[in-house]
Amino acid sequence: MLKGIPVSPGVAISTALFLESKSITTEKKSITKEEISTEQQKLEVGITQTEEQLTKLHQQLLDSVGEEQASIMSAHLMLLKDPAFIDEINNHIQNDLIDVSSAVQVTVDQFVKIFENIDDEYMRERATDIKDIGNRLIANILGKSEEKTIQPEGSFILVSDDLTPSETVTLPRDRVKAIIVAKGGKTSHAAILARSLGIPAIMGIGEQLAIEIATGDSLIIDGSTGEIFINPDAALISAYEEKQKEEQKEKEQLALLKDRKAVTKDGTPIELVANIKGPQDAEEVLEQGGEGIGLFRSEFLFMDRSSLPSEEEQYDAYSEVVKNLGGKPVIIRTLDIGGDKHLPYLDLPEEMNPFLGWRAIRISLSRPALFQTQLRALLRASAHGKVRIMFPMISNLEQIQEVKRILEETKKQLADESIAFDPDIETGVMIEIPSACLIADELAKEVDFFSIGTNDLVQYTLAVDRMNEHISDLYDHFHPAVLRLIKMVIDASHRNGIWTGMCGEMAGDLHATEILLGLGLDEFSVSPTLLPKIKHQLLQLSMEKAQQVAQHALSLGTPAEVQEYAIASHSVS
Template identity: 60%
Template structure:
């Protein structure tokens, strides 16, 4: 009997296949007590299991480096960190020595405690880390008991995996040729399984609740839509036919989009805009070049500072920036200076615990306070600028004085380099992120200080609508089509053009094909996105600037985000 369930859209795409339900949850066995004379032996068993787990995770990390890239592979580094954490491992040993538990019982008790602690945290990202701890604990126990996880080896035909949850190591070991989709009861967009699913391009619906395990049986026919979170169980022939046709259309669209790769992002009436890519790590540059972008519209330099025990040196930063600039072969690379705080933490910087970290000491505020840190980064960028075209961008600007002070420090660094005879491009352009409502309202004043603006819609929406974008409970309120956000975007673009500078956008909105015509009509000069570059290019090349302006003008008359989206959907279908 046909049934439809709803989960969280975690990895886009449609999958049609039979279900394989993984009932992996193993009930904790009763705790086993040991005699005092057995303590030393149990501690040794624990240490051996941790050693084996470390070796296994190191091998998986290497496998992931080859298959999904460095950023995703570093998920395993977090698992390895737990195995090296003196509090985590030390508590297991204490349970053996003081509570006289055998090694398996000690691991189960400590893992349960840490899982409960993380699941109780308010931050969604931190809650998702409970799955990582379970993964580490299960791996240790498997080595202690001689068990193996070989469910992925049993998959020999196209399937959709249905599970309570998937750990990162389970996700990355899935046979991609057979696993067409993933459905989980737990998890969400920020879970490591979701991140890996997107990297592996496996459609996924997560956080669908216990209902999926109750309603879905092995070998049930399923359809999942990773873009909408929809799950169809035992669909009728009409629904199957509809989604098979959509799959065929997706494949045709991919082929059509590939033809646009080397064409310009130009409207039908000859208006040219720049279409650039967002970059996290230098190791991702080769994959980005496959879509032939006009440059890098956002190089997130903070990734050079993350997943490590200390600050990167000037030479490390210089090498990373120079590598990217050289590979772009003269195309512009906009390097955003360090943007940490909020949801991005660097333990070695001892950032203070704050009640409202997104409103606290972060981004440019840290750089202006930690001048030596800031100067080191600016020196590295300036030195790398001789290898191509580099631009510098300051994040989270809310005051004109912040821009003026940042520019003063930049000039000091230039003078210091000149005094030492170090080569750099003296005409490096300087821009700012527009991601706070106050910067939108004083855009005319800010435009006098810089060469360009780049609108960061992720934070702009969050601050304008007072919506925590990591909070699933109010996520439905987070919408960049909200009329207030659109009016702020127009305000910024208009101000920049009055002062003869250009405006780009590097937030998620820039990569949404539904928003492309609207943004064109508002006058956006540059789109920079992490995904959907070719889909955005298709929209640009399918419309005229004159028509886009009419669409934008009309969109600004609506009172709700829903009305805007409905109108843009209609316009998109007309292309």
């Protein structure tokens, strides 16, 4: 058996088809100054041809799975036409005196290196997208085909060392039963597309994939657990065929919950909302029965581009989501950049400890023009629905007081210009630093809500870099210290008449649901695909028992004890 990262749920039973990557190799060639213009003309022709291909793929996605997934190809087109990308290629041609295909490769390698060193998983996976665009552009310049071809008839499980978004789009959906890829993770665009297409997928297996699996092998894959069984016996096949039937039944049952409110068995209502990266994700929230947006990560509007988005661009994006939600609440987090997320055009300095450095609200407060532009766009969007503004990485009382002063100043500007906005717009603090937990009573007097960001809170509380493989086992949101800080924050909010939500990964952990409910959490904000399962879980729980479970969990001494207890409690709920 092999095990990888489960990225798209579902069981598949079929025959393996192993596809080797057709890598485009470039041999660096020197050119003369007289040849510069010729090479730059080749670049223009290659870009035009690549643009035509990506536009065609964009239309294919629009027709098959809709605008949300088609936006992946839109992002590819934006990068292809990004002046910074094109200028860098031209600079290498002109200054390094190398041929155009080599210049593209050097530029792509530069961009890939930047993205691969980003801690954020979603942004790190964009390195594959850049390689995809680069390979396609180089192939067009050289007059070669860079895509894999699928010829066999009948159904199969696709096995590959790597899979780009454009290759995923062109898969024969009626014959591909599942996807197994050596590279990639949950946030790769190939994984996102696999989930959208309903194809079970496992990624990140590594080099063992090519050693263990060959074309023609019989396979079972479980996209929920990441397990791959090679040439299984009849008994195992029969067991997984039964699991396929159970999955389909569960899917049909969860779909029936779409319009039900998340209310515990003893009548406690819980707000169940979703995290999104952009306007393209809003539709899925409604399809999955979400009651609103608990976290709109506004920084994604600032990425994959060569300059700051204007007030109008931001306003259009925010208002699109607000209008699509039809009156349901939308929490938009102000720019959370720095740390692992870099914007080249902001010219942020290199730092010894970027996660403890100049990032998030610290940048916003030091760049008032940048901050006010975003606040203006957010306030204007509030005229179209229920917008709530959330401020990230607040560590002291002075910061939130200064934020509120700038917000009031921005409101006055808009009022003087007779521009509509919600004057009573709600504001909140993202609780992700231990100091914020410890002064939660004081912070609660300044805002309307808290939202706990467990990803950073766990990292900062335990002094663990979750991306460091040597100590990643120490990163655990079941740590008693983390639970006690969460309890401290929730109690402080309730004492001061406001509510607390959670938008970190812990909110989507089914084993943690009962403990969080018992700690008093008012809102769960999770990935849209998790909404039905979390809702189903909440409907099965009682607040009385959850409080008992949480109280016992708080008395335990180790993360392992808490997790073991949580799993045991979950299994009998």
